[in-house]
Amino acid sequence: MNNYETxxxxxxxxxxxxxxxxxxxxTENLEKDGAEILAINKMGMRRLAYPVAKHExxxxxxxxxxAVGSIIAEFERKLKFNEDxxxxxxxxxxxxxxIAQFNKLVSASNGKKEETKExxxxxxxxxxxxxxxxxxxxxx
Numbered sequence: 001m002n003n004y005e006t007x008x009x010x011x012x013x014x015x016x017x018x019x020x021x022x023x024x025x026x027t028e029n030l031e032k033d034g035a036e037i038l039a040i041n042k043m044g045m046r047r048l049a050y051p052v053a054k055h056e057x058x059x060x061x062x063x064x065x066x067a068v069g070s071i072i073a074e075f076e077r078k079l080k081f082n083e084d085x086x087x088x089x090x091x092x093x094x095x096x097x098x099i100a101q102f103n104k105l106v107s108a109s110n111g112k113k114e115e116t117k118e119x120x121x122x123x124x125x126x127x128x129x130x131x132x133x134x135x136x137x138x139x140x
Contacts, residue, residue, distance in 0.1 A: 001036070001066040003102045008079060008088040009058035012045055022084050023061055029078050035067035039109035052086045064106045 010022055027037055043060035052058070072090055079088045093102040 002069055003064075003066055003093040003099055004035075004072065004090055005062060005064050005093070005102065005105070006075075006079075006088060006090045007060065007062045008085050009048070009052070009060055011053075011084050011086055012055060012057045012059060014059070014084060018084075019059055022082070026079070026082075026085075027063060030063065030065055030067070030071075030075060033067070033071040033075065035065045035071060035075075037063060037065045039064040039106045041105075041109040055086060058086055062109070064102070064109060 008026070010019060014022065023040070023042070027040065030037060041062040041064070043062065045057055046060050048056055048058055069092075072092075076088065076090060079085050093099050
Protein backbone atom coordinates (compact mmCIF):
# COMPACT_ATOMS: atom_id res chain seq x y z
CA MET A 1 0.00 0.00 0.00
CA ASN A 2 1.22 3.45 -0.91
CA ASN A 3 0.84 6.75 0.92
CA TYR A 4 -1.35 9.36 -0.78
CA GLU A 5 -2.58 12.87 -0.13
CA THR A 6 -5.60 14.26 -1.97
CA UNK A 7 -6.42 17.93 -1.83
CA UNK A 8 -9.82 18.95 -3.16
CA UNK A 9 -11.66 22.25 -3.33
CA UNK A 10 -15.42 22.32 -2.82
CA UNK A 11 -17.78 25.08 -3.96
CA UNK A 12 -18.13 27.88 -1.40
CA UNK A 13 -21.91 28.08 -1.87
CA UNK A 14 -22.60 24.92 0.16
CA UNK A 15 -23.89 25.08 3.73
CA UNK A 16 -21.92 23.50 6.56
CA UNK A 17 -24.19 20.44 6.55
CA UNK A 18 -23.84 19.96 2.79
CA UNK A 19 -20.09 20.41 3.10
CA UNK A 20 -19.87 17.75 5.82
CA UNK A 21 -21.99 15.44 3.67
CA UNK A 22 -19.70 15.89 0.66
CA UNK A 23 -16.56 15.20 2.71
CA UNK A 24 -18.19 12.11 4.23
CA UNK A 25 -19.25 10.92 0.77
CA UNK A 26 -15.71 11.29 -0.58
CA THR A 27 -14.13 9.47 2.38
CA GLU A 28 -16.72 6.67 2.11
CA ASN A 29 -15.80 6.22 -1.56
CA LEU A 30 -12.18 5.76 -0.55
CA GLU A 31 -13.00 3.31 2.22
CA LYS A 32 -15.25 1.24 -0.08
CA ASP A 33 -12.33 0.83 -2.47
CA GLY A 34 -10.11 -0.46 0.35
CA ALA A 35 -8.18 2.66 1.35
CA GLU A 36 -7.17 3.32 4.94
CA ILE A 37 -7.84 6.95 5.86
CA LEU A 38 -5.18 8.27 8.22
CA ALA A 39 -6.25 11.90 8.65
CA ILE A 40 -8.52 14.61 7.28
CA ASN A 41 -7.42 18.23 7.36
CA LYS A 42 -10.28 20.68 6.83
CA MET A 43 -8.49 23.88 5.91
CA GLY A 44 -11.64 25.94 5.44
CA MET A 45 -12.59 28.70 3.03
CA ARG A 46 -9.71 30.24 1.07
CA ARG A 47 -9.28 32.54 -1.88
CA LEU A 48 -8.36 30.78 -5.12
CA ALA A 49 -5.38 31.95 -7.14
CA TYR A 50 -7.65 32.36 -10.16
CA PRO A 51 -11.40 31.95 -10.71
CA VAL A 52 -12.52 28.35 -11.21
CA ALA A 53 -16.05 27.70 -12.52
CA LYS A 54 -16.85 31.36 -11.72
CA HIS A 55 -15.84 30.90 -8.06
CA GLU A 56 -13.14 33.06 -6.50
CA UNK A 57 -13.15 31.19 -3.19
CA UNK A 58 -13.36 27.53 -2.22
CA UNK A 59 -13.38 25.19 0.77
CA UNK A 60 -10.10 23.28 0.94
CA UNK A 61 -9.85 19.78 2.41
CA UNK A 62 -6.91 17.36 2.46
CA UNK A 63 -7.28 13.61 2.99
CA UNK A 64 -4.21 11.54 3.92
CA UNK A 65 -4.63 7.84 3.21
CA UNK A 66 -2.95 4.53 2.36
CA ALA A 67 -4.21 2.64 -0.67
CA VAL A 68 -3.34 0.42 -3.58
CA GLY A 69 -2.39 2.40 -6.66
CA SER A 70 -5.09 0.85 -8.81
CA ILE A 71 -7.95 2.64 -6.98
CA ILE A 72 -6.64 6.17 -7.56
CA ALA A 73 -7.90 6.47 -11.14
CA GLU A 74 -11.42 5.45 -10.12
CA PHE A 75 -11.33 7.77 -7.10
CA GLU A 76 -10.28 10.74 -9.25
CA ARG A 77 -12.99 9.86 -11.79
CA LYS A 78 -15.59 10.08 -9.01
CA LEU A 79 -14.18 13.45 -7.93
CA LYS A 80 -14.33 14.66 -11.53
CA PHE A 81 -18.03 13.85 -11.83
CA ASN A 82 -18.90 15.31 -8.43
CA GLU A 83 -20.48 18.69 -9.27
CA ASP A 84 -19.56 20.23 -5.90
CA UNK A 85 -15.81 19.57 -6.30
CA UNK A 86 -14.23 22.26 -8.46
CA UNK A 87 -10.56 21.17 -8.25
CA UNK A 88 -8.59 18.19 -6.92
CA UNK A 89 -5.02 16.93 -6.79
CA UNK A 90 -3.61 13.59 -5.63
CA UNK A 91 0.04 13.22 -4.59
CA UNK A 92 1.84 9.89 -4.06
CA UNK A 93 4.64 9.65 -1.47
CA UNK A 94 7.27 7.01 -2.32
CA UNK A 95 10.76 8.00 -1.14
CA UNK A 96 11.86 7.71 2.47
CA UNK A 97 12.16 11.47 2.96
CA UNK A 98 8.72 11.98 1.43
CA ILE A 99 7.22 9.30 3.67
CA ALA A 100 8.79 10.91 6.75
CA GLN A 101 7.24 14.25 5.75
CA PHE A 102 3.92 12.48 5.07
CA ASN A 103 3.95 11.02 8.60
CA LYS A 104 4.60 14.50 10.05
CA LEU A 105 1.67 15.92 8.09
CA VAL A 106 -0.61 13.12 9.27
CA SER A 107 0.36 13.61 12.91
CA ALA A 108 -0.09 17.39 12.58
CA SER A 109 -3.55 16.89 11.08
CA ASN A 110 -4.53 14.57 13.90
CA GLY A 111 -3.61 17.27 16.43
CA LYS A 112 -0.56 15.54 17.83
CA LYS A 113 2.19 17.98 18.65
CA GLU A 114 5.73 16.76 18.47
CA GLU A 115 7.82 18.02 21.37
CA THR A 116 11.01 19.72 20.31
CA LYS A 117 14.22 20.14 22.25
CA GLU A 118 13.67 23.90 22.49
CA UNK A 119 10.34 23.52 24.30
CA UNK A 120 11.70 21.40 27.15
CA UNK A 121 14.23 24.00 28.47
CA UNK A 122 11.63 26.77 28.33
CA UNK A 123 9.48 24.99 30.89
CA UNK A 124 12.51 24.48 33.12
CA UNK A 125 13.59 28.13 32.88
CA UNK A 126 10.26 29.48 34.11
CA UNK A 127 10.66 28.23 37.73
CA UNK A 128 14.22 29.62 37.86
CA UNK A 129 12.95 33.06 36.91
CA UNK A 130 10.36 32.90 39.69
CA UNK A 131 13.04 31.88 42.20
CA UNK A 132 15.22 34.79 41.11
CA UNK A 133 12.43 37.29 41.65
CA UNK A 134 11.73 35.91 45.11
CA UNK A 135 15.37 36.21 46.15
CA UNK A 136 15.50 39.78 44.79
CA UNK A 137 12.45 40.71 46.86
CA UNK A 138 14.03 39.25 50.00
CA UNK A 139 17.31 41.11 49.47
CA UNK A 140 15.58 44.41 48.78
